[in-house]
Amino acid sequence: MDQQAGPLRQERHGAVLVLVIDAPPVNALGHALRAALWQAIEVAEADATVGAVLIRAAGRTFPAGADISEFGQPPRAPQLPDLCDRIEACPKPVLAAIHGTALGGGLELALAAHARIARADAMLGLPEVTLGILPGAGGTQRVPRLIGAEQALRLMLTGKPVPAAEALALGLLDGVVEDGLEVAALRLAEGLVGRRLTATRDRREGMRDGAAYQAAVAAARLAQAGARLPAGARIVDCVEAAQLLPIEQGMVFERAAFADLVATPEAAGLRHAFFAERAAARFPEAKAEARPVAQLGVIGAAGSDLALLALQAGCPVVLVEPNRPQLVEALERIAAAQETAVQEGRLTPAARDADWERLTPALGAAALADSDLVLVADAGLLAEAAEAAPPGAVLALTGRGALPDSPRASDMIGLRLVGGRLAELAVGPQTAPEAVATARAVARRLGLLCLRAAAPGGIAGRVMLAGRAAVTHLLAQGEAPARVAGALRGFGLPQLAPEAAAEAPETGASAGRIIAQVLSAMANEGARLLERGIAQRASDIDFALVAGLGFPRWQGGPMFWADQRGLLILRRDLAEWGQEAPEIWAMAPLIADLAAQGGHFADHAAQAGSGQKDA
């Protein structure tokens, strides 16, 4: 009988037991799913009527990895590496059928099966390094056995997934189908009934050329020398161990490396950054429908960088600047940026010409009559833009100022480019949800990450400014520039480091104090943004700094830094330093409140965090 409850469904098709993983949204291999898979394999092994097992997934993807939210908690049996070993040890053939993104532990699960088939549009990868860890469910041992050290290291060190066709060519897959994966997989499984396939652990295709294997390991080790994060070097060690040690010992070696890495502060920071990015994608306006945008208007020569992004994204653009010399300069800036892109091979001359075809320069705002969204890069031209843009067109102000009172307030939103990658969307009390959805859709089309802020916005910039003010104060108090620069560079914030003649990496107590003073100023400013409701969640502030201004991802962000250190310590420090320079360190009341409750900024985020992610 078919069983339908829980994260795993079971179906019988003749002698084939089909295990359908069903743990939305991404079928992450959390405890309940692992336990259900373990149990199902035990039953399949014991049941004489089962001749083969097929593992596939419902929903959008084959498992996208271990459940990252379980990291940092005590492990619960069955652990993923044990489950993979259990599957591999099953005397009946186990086939994995992959669609979507088989990532990390998901791919490792598939590699423990005895054969793998995938849909042509599937992507396979080992992105663990981006979380500061390594494939810890046998990946470092099984992958090089199949595809050799060079390709295995490429997958694990870049973390970039590869398409199914490439995975097939590499030897990670046994077959690819355009569509009809379920039927094709079932047919394949039926053909495997009664057969005994070689387990991945016993395969050696990737190890035939021992010298090439060693050379790839040596080259990767060299490339990792001096790396800031430890995961890369540990991956190289594990891949080397795959060649040198019997697999059982290789697995133990991998497990120890995984345990070390997952416990590092860098991995915790990277996990925080991962979830902060996803939380930031939750907008209260998620259900609102974006208005269609066929033509983008830009008014003000200062908007030339956004105009360029829009052109690159294939969008028709009207660029308005009433001052002719400024208009010419803006066009020259666009042309020069395109020229550089052509010279660097990032843009073909034909694409450049097509971009140029889509650009309409104009001196008068009347040219905006067909623009569905107008980026207002000069607040002095807002009235003209509001008059010329058609009803329903969104007016997105790119400057720092507040959103003005206007009969078109419901169409108005702030859209500030931060560091070239992030768009902060400053939502006013009257901004219509559809205007938010439209601005967000446009920003994404331009290849930007988005963060919602309440107007007047300016999250990343303000927090960075607070850090800068702290640096300036330290220098004014006589702190040696070399010392400050060394400490900040050591932390990963070279953009805050002052110019210094000789600069030694600064460690020890004094570096700790410098970092604490700068980061406390930033967290304090972040707390003010939370108090005023400008930032929705503390993790949004971290996301803004990481995505927009190059705050080191492995440090998580200034709010995460403060939470890790403890708000009681932050309160103590601010109480002291606030006396010295209240304009920088005078404590935000939220910090005192949270500290008194033994709380964290993350708790505040949980209370305030609302909204849903859109599709």
Ligand code: 3H9
């Ligand atoms: C690993 O596998 C370690 C093993 O080697 C060893 C273990 C011993 N866990 O990104 P989205 C959530 S490490 C928990 O917006 P998309 C995510 O937070 C793992 N949750 O969707 C979000 O939740 P919410 C290696 C996860 O379509 C929701 O799912 N794997 C996980 O833009 C949707 O996510 C990775 O690093 C997870 N593993 O992109 C892959 N993954 O809605 C990480 C996602 O509450 N995942 N969530 O905010 C991804 O790269 C993308 O999520 C993916 C889908 C490409 C799959």
